Amino acid sequence: MMAALGAVVQHYVKFPGFESVPTGLGAVTTAPGTYGFAALFLVSGRLELAIWTQDDKKEPGNFGDPAGLNMYNPEMRQKEINNGRMGMFSAIGIIGAEVLSGKDGMNQLGF
Template sequence: MDYFDPAGFCKVGDEAGFRNLRAAELKHGRVAMMAALGASVQHYVQFPGFDEVPTGIGAVTTAPGSYGFAALFLVSGVLELALWTEDPKKEPGNFGDPLNLGQYDIDMRNKELNNGRFAMFSIVGIIAAELFTGKDGIDQIGLDTPTL
């Protein structure tokens, strides 16, 4: 995707700033992809002991869902600060290929970047619609079926 900065956040020629912003964009995109998937799956699947926790945004404000959110927040903070640190020798967001699939090439990185951008808009839409309607992502589109 090379250089794309329509809002002018990065100064021309500031490679360190560009790398920092690209890494942040990739991380936010990855989180958004997981959030959009989770916003859909949680309607159907709940962990044992979390049967009374509402689906959707209400899960993070209702115990024991709030405890799970706090644990997830702490684990992701540790991973972010200790394990997944940027390497200046690699492109931003490249943490290797842990499964040795050989798929993390320029084409796959571009797909990940575009899918991440779409997921950021997607999860914002899911959250905004839920705050407005009070229905989770699946209820909003009328696919309400029994949970597993």
């Protein structure tokens, strides 16, 4: 879901120093977008390998209720899984449409 949201937000929001980076998939292959991608890759790798580790005593993907909202139950877990699936289909759709049309996430909608 974050990837689909990022495909839309990058059309409007540019970080300082990244104004010249194109939107869409071209951001990954154009400097300084490449440096930002490398930093994001390293930070997410560190989080996945060191902080968000899987407990062998729990089922895969079960991280409990880290925010303490007391909302971790089978119904909410199923909703989270379904939302994740929808987010993956959205991101793949945006990427596929960009490959075919050359337009970023918002340009595909006519904005």
